[in-house]
Amino acid sequence: MEIGTIIIAAIVIFIAWKLLTGLIKFGLIAAVILGAIYFLTQGGAV
Secondary structure, three states, rough: HHHHHHHHHHHHHHHHHOOOOHHHHOOOOOHHHHHHHHHHHOOOOO
């Protein structure tokens, strides 16, 4: 499940990079990365 989490996070980051601007873009990217790290450290249980 770790690979799936990383792929989903990468897709969301790519969409945010294309659609958003300024600090909102970087804030959302940071939130996605932190969320993915949290999810992976919790064992990746769905």
